Amino acid sequence: MPQATTIGELRAAAYPDRTVKDELRENLLARLSHGEPLFPSIVGFDDSVRPAIERGILAGHDLILLGERGQAKTRLIRHLVELLDAEAPAIAGCEVHDHPFRPICARCRGLVAEQGDEVPIAWIGRDARYAEKLATPDTAVADLIGDVDPIRVAEGRYLADELTIHYGLIPRTNRGIVAVNELPDLPERIQVALFSILEERDVQIRGYRIRLPLDLLLVATANPEDYTHRGRIVSPLKDRFGTQVRTHYPETLADEVRIMDQEARTPAGDLPVRVPRFMKEVLAALTAELRRSPHVNHRSGVSVRYSIGNLETLAAAAVRRAALAGEPEAVPRVADLPAVLEGSLGRVEFDTIEEGREEEILVRALRNAVLEVFRRRLSGFDFAALLERFSGGLSVETSDLTPASAFLEQFGDLPGLAKLLKRLEVEEESPGVAASALELALEGLHLSRRLNKDAAGRLGAVRYEGPPGER
Numbered sequence: 001m002p003q004a005t006t007i008g009e010l011r012a013a014a015y016p017d018r019t020v021k022d023e024l025r026e027n028l029l030a031r032l033s034h035g036e037p038l039f040p041s042i043v044g045f046d047d048s049v050r051p052a053i054e055r056g057i058l059a060g061h062d063l064i065l066l067g068e069r070g071q072a073k074t075r076l077i078r079h080l081v082e083l084l085d086a087e088a089p090a091i092a093g094c095e096v097h098d099h100p101f102r103p104i105c106a107r108c109r110g111l112v113a114e115q116g117d118e119v120p121i122a123w124i125g126r127d128a129r130y131a132e133k134l135a136t137p138d139t140a141v142a143d144l145i146g147d148v149d150p151i152r153v154a155e156g157r158y159l160a161d162e163l164t165i166h167y168g169l170i171p172r173t174n175r176g177i178v179a180v181n182e183l184p185d186l187p188e189r190i191q192v193a194l195f196s197i198l199e200e201r202d203v204q205i206r207g208y209r210i211r212l213p214l215d216l217l218l219v220a221t222a223n224p225e226d227y228t229h230r231g232r233i234v235s236p237l238k239d240r241f242g243t244q245v246r247t248h249y250p251e252t253l254a255d256e257v258r259i260m261d262q263e264a265r266t267p268a269g270d271l272p273v274r275v276p277r278f279m280k281e282v283l284a285a286l287t288a289e290l291r292r293s294p295h296v297n298h299r300s301g302v303s304v305r306y307s308i309g310n311l312e313t314l315a316a317a318a319v320r321r322a323a324l325a326g327e328p329e330a331v332p333r334v335a336d337l338p339a340v341l342e343g344s345l346g347r348v349e350f351d352t353i354e355e356g357r358e359e360e361i362l363v364r365a366l367r368n369a370v371l372e373v374f375r376r377r378l379s380g381f382d383f384a385a386l387l388e389r390f391s392g393g394l395s396v397e398t399s400d401l402t403p404a405s406a407f408l409e410q411f412g413d414l415p416g417l418a419k420l421l422k423r424l425e426v427e428e429e430s431p432g433v434a435a436s437a438l439e440l441a442l443e444g445l446h447l448s449r450r451l452n453k454d455a456a457g458r459l460g461a462v463r464y465e466g467p468p469g470e471r
Helices: 007-012 020-034 049-059 073-083 106-118 150-154 188-200 224-228 235-240 253-263 277-292 304-325 334-347 358-378 384-391 404-409 417-423 431-447
Strands: 062-066 087-091 121-125 130-134 146-148 165-167 176-181 202-205 208-211 216-222 241-246 396-398 452-455 462-465
Touching (some): 007 106, 020 049, 020 073, 020 216, 049 073, 049 241, 062 073, 073 130, 073 176, 087 106, 188 235, 253 277, 277 334, 304 334, 334 358, 334 431, 358 431, 384 431, 404 431, 431 452
Parallel strands (some): 130 176, 176 216
Antiparallel strands (some): 087 121, 146 165, 452 462
């Protein structure tokens, strides 16, 4: 069926006259009834955050999302755009996307009064009905609401004429979704102006007022510390948000790994990169360890982006070794983990009195993460044959530049390797994966005080030797 091109054709087609919140509610109900996912790229929020957002939309509320950095708040908001109709009609040429049946700006009201049902309309897509603003202290009323356009005044209009206004971001997103990130950072005088336009439908620019009954959904984000303790959101604006949604970090290592797999970008090139699942779990456990640490600033949090960046660094370290050694594939190992700490030191905000201990805190957290994965994956595994080799004088050296083949040659014929890989759920064996699994086993045995580990000759190289009591 061809789209309507005038208001009259739109009326004849019985186009529904709905508000944005009605449109979102109906489209959400349709998705829920058909079992379609609401946030397909969001992991770990199915039983907590998603139901709260769904209830808020069904209630017709404006929303505020509270959570620390890196908790997918902005991504959640951007997914709400998918609940808008694919296209919506608006009076052609209107700056504020006036509804053909309910124009609100002076230009369109005059146009409808003059031409009636012959007024042409245009169809706008979802992206044009979404606006996002990062609140900063230098944000002005003109940015969000509007200001007098001196060029229009120079053209001969009176200063008090509504047609002299150059509309800001919010009016230009009429009949859509407006997102304000980090709302507490918005100056209070701007928050008051924001409240006026959303609640009172009243705009005051350069000393005169106009009525502008905007139709939109307001969604804001804030850090819970700012929102609940420092009181930087004015009370009338707080009251405007009918639903408050509390976000959180992934609650399981499996969810953290899923996000890492989804978001991380592995180095491009002809060299294949293969990251074993247990190495991803070590990185996820490191992030979880830091989130629990009393030495880390919990108001700032440890973002999921920290895990994603660490996975990318880990893969890059493996690619570097493979390129230098001429290996057929790049497989990260425990020897690459120090590079991860080195590359991510500045991404964690510490809350400790003693300066200079940041690296020590990270190293301790990494050891705990490796030990956690080792115990969970290899608890009860029979390492007797391997430990017997070390008791007999075996010494194994490794580093971030040691090729997998050179590392494995130090063991010779090692019984039980296939069982070790099976316990670690390795589907396809290769020298790189075997070396990675063995390094995890050696490091876990060392952290369990069953092997000794010393620095070797080259910087960054380490040597695993027999149990401390048998040296």
